[in-house]
Amino acid sequence: xxxxxxxxxxxxxxxxxxxxxxxxxxxxxxxxxxxxxxxxxxxxxxxxxxxxxxxxxxxxxxxxxxxxxxxxxxxxxxxxxxxxxxxxxxxxxxxxxxxxxxxxxxxxxxxxxxxxxxxxxxxxxxxxxxxxxxxxxxxxxxxxxxxxxxxxxxxxxxxxxxxxxxxxxxxxxxxxxxxxxxxxxxxxxxxxxxxxxxxxxxxxxxxxxxxxxxxxxxxxxxxxxxxxxxxxxxxxxxxxxxxxxxxxxxxxxxxxxxxxxxxxxxxxxxxxxxxxxxxxxxxxxxxxxxxxxxxxxxxxxxxxxxxxxxxxxxxxxxxxxxxxxxxxxxxxxxxxxxxxxxxxxxxxxxxxxxxxxxxxxxxxxxxxxxxxxxxxxxxxxxxxxxxxxxxxxxxxxxxxxx
Amino acid sequence: xxxxxxxxxxxxxxxxxxxxxxxxxxxxxxxxxxxxxxxxxxxxxxxxxxxxxxxxxxxxxxxxxxxxxxxxxxxxxxxxxxxxxxxxxxxxxxxxxxxxxxxxxxxxxxxxxxxxxxxxxxxxxxxxxxxxxxxxxxxxxxxxxxxxxxxxxxxxxxxxxxxxxxxxxxxxxxxxxxxxxxxxxxxxxxxxxxxxxxxxxxxxxxxxxxxxxxxxxxxxxxxxxxxxxxxxxxxxxxxxxxxxxxxxxxxxxxxxxxxxxxxxxxxxxxxxxxxxxxxxxxxxxxxxxxxxxxxxxxxxxxxxxxxxxxxxxxxxxxxxxxxxxxxxxxxxxxxxxxxxxxxxxxxxxxxxxxxxxxxxxxxxxxxxxxxxxxxxxxxxxxxxxxxxxxxxxxxxxxxxxx
Numbered sequence: 001x002x003x004x005x006x007x008x009x010x011x012x013x014x015x016x017x018x019x020x021x022x023x024x025x026x027x028x029x030x031x032x033x034x035x036x037x038x039x040x041x042x043x044x045x046x047x048x049x050x051x052x053x054x055x056x057x058x059x060x061x062x063x064x065x066x067x068x069x070x071x072x073x074x075x076x077x078x079x080x081x082x083x084x085x086x087x088x089x090x091x092x093x094x095x096x097x098x099x100x101x102x103x104x105x106x107x108x109x110x111x112x113x114x115x116x117x118x119x120x121x122x123x124x125x126x127x128x129x130x131x132x133x134x135x136x137x138x139x140x141x142x143x144x145x146x147x148x149x150x151x152x153x154x155x156x157x158x159x160x161x162x163x164x165x166x167x168x169x170x171x172x173x174x175x176x177x178x179x180x181x182x183x184x185x186x187x188x189x190x191x192x193x194x195x196x197x198x199x200x201x202x203x204x205x206x207x208x209x210x211x212x213x214x215x216x217x218x219x220x221x222x223x224x225x226x227x228x229x230x231x232x233x234x235x236x237x238x239x240x241x242x243x244x245x246x247x248x249x250x251x252x253x254x255x256x257x258x259x260x261x262x263x264x265x266x267x268x269x270x271x272x273x274x275x276x277x278x279x280x281x282x283x284x285x286x287x288x289x290x291x292x293x294x295x296x297x298x299x300x301x302x303x304x305x306x307x308x309x310x311x312x313x314x315x316x317x318x319x320x321x322x323x324x325x326x327x328x329x330x331x332x333x334x335x336x337x338x339x340x341x342x343x344x345x346x347x348x349x350x351x352x353x354x355x356x357x358x359x360x361x362x363x364x365x366x367x368x369x370x371x372x373x374x375x376x377x378x379x380x381x382x383x384x385x386x387x388x389x390x391x392x393x394x395x396x397x398x399x400x401x402x
Numbered sequence: 403x404x405x406x407x408x409x410x411x412x413x414x415x416x417x418x419x420x421x422x423x424x425x426x427x428x429x430x431x432x433x434x435x436x437x438x439x440x441x442x443x444x445x446x447x448x449x450x451x452x453x454x455x456x457x458x459x460x461x462x463x464x465x466x467x468x469x470x471x472x473x474x475x476x477x478x479x480x481x482x483x484x485x486x487x488x489x490x491x492x493x494x495x496x497x498x499x500x501x502x503x504x505x506x507x508x509x510x511x512x513x514x515x516x517x518x519x520x521x522x523x524x525x526x527x528x529x530x531x532x533x534x535x536x537x538x539x540x541x542x543x544x545x546x547x548x549x550x551x552x553x554x555x556x557x558x559x560x561x562x563x564x565x566x567x568x569x570x571x572x573x574x575x576x577x578x579x580x581x582x583x584x585x586x587x588x589x590x591x592x593x594x595x596x597x598x599x600x601x602x603x604x605x606x607x608x609x610x611x612x613x614x615x616x617x618x619x620x621x622x623x624x625x626x627x628x629x630x631x632x633x634x635x636x637x638x639x640x641x642x643x644x645x646x647x648x649x650x651x652x653x654x655x656x657x658x659x660x661x662x663x664x665x666x667x668x669x670x671x672x673x674x675x676x677x678x679x680x681x682x683x684x685x686x687x688x689x690x691x692x693x694x695x696x697x698x699x700x701x702x703x704x705x706x707x708x709x710x711x712x713x714x715x716x717x718x719x720x721x722x723x724x725x726x727x728x729x730x731x732x733x734x735x736x737x738x739x740x741x742x743x744x745x746x747x748x749x750x751x752x753x754x755x756x757x758x759x760x761x762x763x764x765x766x767x768x769x770x771x772x773x774x775x776x777x778x779x780x781x782x783x784x785x786x787x788x789x790x791x792x793x794x795x796x797x798x799x800x801x802x803x804x
Contacts, residue, residue, distance in 0.1 A: 003602055003654050006568055008517040008539070014661045041464035049467070053455040062443035065451070065641035100502055100667035107666045111538060115410040132665040136513060137410070166408055200405055239467035241672030252405050259416045263534040264509045265502035269671045270643030 013135040019128060019355055025344060032382040034369045035351040037176065037324060040299075043292045043372075044239045048284055055282070056274045064274040070261045071254075072098025072246070073273035079280040080246060087208075088222045089230060091248045097257050098268045102206055102245035105231040105257070106133035108264060109202055112256040113166050114139045121159045121168040123151050125327075125356030125363055127176045127204065130169055139166070141358035148318060150175060150182035153189040160197040167200040167229075172220055174207035174323025177356045177368035181320060184217050191223035200253070201228045209237050209289060211322035212297040221248065229253050234276050236324075237289060242272040296324075302376035303369065306383035312391055317369075324372045327353065330365040330390070333397065337364070342389045348382050415537040424753065427746060434784040436771045437751040439578065439726060442701075445694045445774075446641045450686055457684070458676045466676040472663045473656075474500025474648070475675035481682040482648060489610075490624045491632060493650045499659050500670045504608055504647035507633040507659070508535035510666060511569070511604055514658040516541045520568040523561045525553050527729075527758030527765055529578045529606065532571055541568070543760035550720060552577060552584035555591040562599040569602040569631075574622055576609035576725025579758045579770035583722060586619050593625035602655070603630045611639050611691060613724035614699040623650065631655050636678050638726075639691060644674040698726075704778035705771065708785035714793060719771075726774050729755065732767040732792070735799065739766070744791045750784050 022035065045052075056064050060075075071077070077096040084091060099105045106129065114120065114137035122130065124143035131141075142163055145155035151170060159165060170190075172182040182190070194201050203220050221230040233245040247257065261267065279285050303326055307317050317328040330336065336352040343350055353366025371379055424437065447454075458466050462477075473479070479498040486493060501507045508531065516522065516539035524532065526545035533543075544565055547557035553572060561567060572592075574584040584592070596603050605622050623632040635647040649659065663669065681687050705728055709719050719730040732738065738754040745752055755768025773781055 003652060006515050006602060007658065008513070008515050008520070010517070011514045011658060011662075014514070014658070014665065038469050041468055044464050044467045046459070046464055046467070050456055050459055054452055057448070057452055062446050062448055065446045065448070065643040066443055067440050067637075067642045100671075103666070103668045110665075111410070112413045112416070113408050113410050115412070118410070129665075129668065134665075136662065136665055200408060235469075239673075240469045241467040243667060243669070243671045250405060256409065256413060256416070260413075260538065263416065263512075263531075263536075263538055264505070264666065265645060266505045266531065267645070269502075269645045269674055271641075272671055272673065 010136045010138055013138060019351060022340070022351065025349060031347050031349055032378055033349040033373060034371070034382055034386070035349040036370050036373055038373065039236055039240060039324075040295055040372045043295050045284065045288045048288065052275055052278055052284070056271070056278050059278070060274050064271050066270060068267045068270040068273070070267045071258045072096065072268060073270055073277065075281070076273045076277035079277045083280050084248065087216070088218050089248060090225070095249050095251060095254050097247050097249065097254055097261070098273055099245045099247065099261070100265060100268050101235060101240070101243045102204060102231045102233040103129055103133060104245055104261075104264070104268070105229075105247045106130050106204075108257045108260045109167070109229065109253070110134045110137045110139075111260045111264070112253075118166040119163050121156065121163075121165050122358050123170060123175065124358055125177055125353060125366070126169065126358065127171055128356050130204070131358060143358050143362070146178070146180070148180060149186055150180045151190070153186060153193060156190060157193050160193065160199055165199060167202050168194065169202045169204065170220070171204045171206075173205055173217065174210065174320050174325070176207070176323075177325055177351075177353060178327035179318045179320035179323050179325045180327070181217065187217065187220050188223060191220050194220070194227045195224050199227060200250070203228050203230045205230060205232045206236055207323040210293065210296060210324065212293060212300055213321040226250055234279075237285060237292065238276060238279055242275065243269065244272055244276045296372060298376050299371045299374070299379060302379040303371040303383060306380045310384050310387035312387065312394060314394075315390070324370055326369045326371065328367050328369060332365060334365040334393070336367040339367070339390060339393055342393060343386055346385050346389055348385045348389070350386065412538045412540055415540060416534075424742070427751060432749050433751055434749060434780055435751040435775060436773070436784055436788070437753040438772050438775055440775065441638055441642060441726075442697055442774045445697050447686065447690045450690065454677055454680055454686070458673070458680050461680070462676050466673050468672060470669045470672045470675070472669045473660045474498065474670060475672055475679065477683070478675045478679035481679045485682050486650065489618070490620050491650060492627070497651050497653060497656050499649050499651065499656055499663070500675055501647045501649065501663070502667060502670050503637060503642070503645045504606060504633045504635040505531055505535060506647055506663075506666070506670070507631075507649045508532050508606075510659045510662045511631065511655070512536045512539045512541075513662045513666070514655075515568050521565050523558065523565075523567050523570040524760055525572060525577065526760055527579055527755060527768070528571065528760065529573055530758055532606065533760060545760050545764070548580070548582070550582060551588055552582045553592070555588060555595060558592060559595050562595065562601055567601060569604050570596065571604045571606065572622070573606045573608075575607055575619065576612065576722050576727070578609070578725075579727055579753075579755060580729035581720045581722035581725050581727045582729070583619065589619065589622050590625060593622050596622070596629045597626050601629060602652070605630050605632045607632060607634045608638055609725040612695065612698060612726065614695060614702055615723040628652055636681075639687060639694065640678060640681055644677065645671065646674055646678045698774060700778050701773045701776070701781060704781040705773040705785060708782045712786050712789035714789065714796060716796075717792070726772055728771045728773065730769050730771060734767060736767040736795070738769040741769070741791060741795055744795060745788055748787050748791055750787045750791070752788065
């Protein structure tokens with residue numbers, strides 16, 4: 001039986017993620033992957049977890065296993081109000097919604113806001129999962145220009161001035177894929193622009209807790225609270241398999257997200273929400289986070305050191321103070337898609353950067369490098385191999401010019 | 403800040419669930435609710451649960467907490483292949499998708515199949531959560547006629563003959579809201595019609611495990627496997643808070659559901675999927691299900707007995723052999739909306755049936771009665787009070803005629 005005649009128009013926009021296909025090769029034995037984007041399993045509080053489940057069952061009994069409200073498990077929303085205050089995000093329980101990962105926020109925002117052809121402004125490059133969430137609702141993307149300090153405010157202002165933009169989507173801190181962070185002054189400018197144009201900003205902040213150096217920078221949410229729907233996740237500070245994300249919204253957006261969520265999944269997993277609540281309230285997050293940082297910091301340093309040691313002079317890369325990714329760019333005309341194929345033969349997997357752009361043909365010379373899944377010596381080895389392949393490619397390219 | 407100008411066209415179809423509003427009163431102290439639809443907390447395997455979490459953490463370690471594939475945790479999908487075989491549903495791991503409750507199946511099916519104005523055939527009345535899932539994709543509903551044996555095959559045939567129907571949605575066993583079950587012979591006819599018209603049936607089967615009397619009736623999936631996307635859930639046989647649903651699909655539908663799911667929530671909670679896998683594989687479901695049945699059977703009998711004892715002669719009601727609901731109908735012209743208000747004053751909550759119809763103005767004299775949440779004596783008391791209110795209403799109505 002072939003039901004392809006039944007597919008909705010929007011389904012054409014759901015092509016299989018190229019990244020998903022590329023990453024399938026990563027599972028080959030002996031492959032060193034710089035291509036993934038998942039947390040190190042040793043960063044999960046596995047020892048604690050068994051105790052945490054017992055505590056939660058004792059504390060909430062059958063309520064931890066029962067249906068719950070679409071907006072989320074109240075003790076978790078209450079714990080988040082206190083937790084967010086530490087980052088100067090002041091909100092009330094009523095403005096917090098719990099979702100199935102922050103992906104759940106992206107999907108429901110797409111669902112309630114995007115009509116076909118609506119314009120969404122996104123960084124170029126941006127998180128590919130956001131594009132997967134928005135695509136089925138058939139938006140048009142306005143690509144915002146970025147530099148090594150993230151989105152360029154003038155580009156944002158131009159976009160808002162000349163277009164009717166439904167919302168702006170930004171990842172201001174340790175962005176996926178670039179690792180870039182928007183500095184304080186630029187954030188203030190962005191907040192001012194957003195407020196001036198009475199625009200809605202979806203601020204995605206999954207990585208800011210993973211800071212290995214320097215001072216925390218306040219979220220744009222703190223600078224334009226009424227204009228920002230802030231979203232984050234427990235995926236990087238507890239465990240991604242629990243699928244607990246949350247949003248801190250303007251009231252009306254929150255209200256409609258909750259209505260949409262009734263149709264999407266009724267509500268998020270109660271048991272995992274109770275675990276996340278206990279993880280914060282019991283002080284476990286505060287104790288465990290330094291351990292996570294101590295795992296990632298040396299890995300990230302190993303990658304930055306290896307890049308400095310091995311990469312050719314005509315390559316540039318981001319030097320983030322946290323997060324999970326480094327973004328590298330070759331000279332104009334260099335193809336990281338070709339590099340991907342050649343590096344695979346040497347058992348190193350990378351992710352070409354072009355898939356992170358909202359429009360095809362951009363970022364052909366870029367790549368995303370992840371450092372969370374390997375130990376420091378393996379990272380050094382992988383970057384060394386990658387550099388060798390790059391140099392072969394560069395010489396091949398320059399020969400083809402001659 | 404008011405962002406209501408930003409809402410997508412489809413968002414107009416997401417009005418707050420009337421049921422949700424009606425059920426808010428249920429939380430008042432002293433209220434006896436026949437209006438809800440949730441499992442009894444004492445039906446959860448709470449004692450077992452603590453052991454189950456430890457076993458899962460020992461067995462799968464950090465894999466139980468890590469990101470997982472969008473199609474679902476493989477050990478759960480493998481366990482389901484074996485489990486479904488007992489109900490004569492023969493499938494392979496590749497055709498099984500795990501979702502956030504069966505609500506997740508309804509949403510993703512809506513997403514991949516429904517373009518604005520597409521026709522969906524549903525029972526009248528039907529599960530309101532299905533309407534909430536489909537509504538945002540802006541379908542038109544074709545209401546299928548039903549009697550005490552569920553959907554009438556001739557009505558289905560007529561609908562398929564005269565309309566281009568995207569899919570048919572049915573709950574053949576212990577339907578929500580009516581409790582009705584389609585008998586074997588009628589299922590065979592339905593399977594034949596579906597096959598003849600090369601139609602797609604979404605067969606929602608959350609309740610068939612909750613059988614208190616009589617023989618199991620095979621799913622329509624067993625009779626037209628290529629035309630049916632079968633969906634069920636762990637909400638009634640383990641715990642709804644885990645949000646684990648699944649579908650057994652025709653291959654192409656499954657493939658597109660998985661693509662859609664990448665944008666919706668990446669994947670379903672890994673830890674809960676591992677718990678569900680262990681619950682089946684370890685033989686716990688087989689041991690625990692009789693306990694669940696022993697909790698519900700006397701409650702359901704209490705309600706059927708009380709209805710026979712107290713309800714007036716011009717009322718009819720379903721006598722299901724399982725599930726969670728009984729459907730009662732007053733004489734033509736009787737308003738269960740008014741009954742709802744009057745019964746509330748006597749501290750008994752019911753759910754007017756009209757909200758379960760795809761079109762307004764239908765089922766004004768109907769109501770759904772749930773028996774899972776109270777003990778037998780309380781059920782008897784509630785039905786007695788309800789009967790008194792009904793009789794007052796009936797005499798008031800007859801007086802207003804005279």
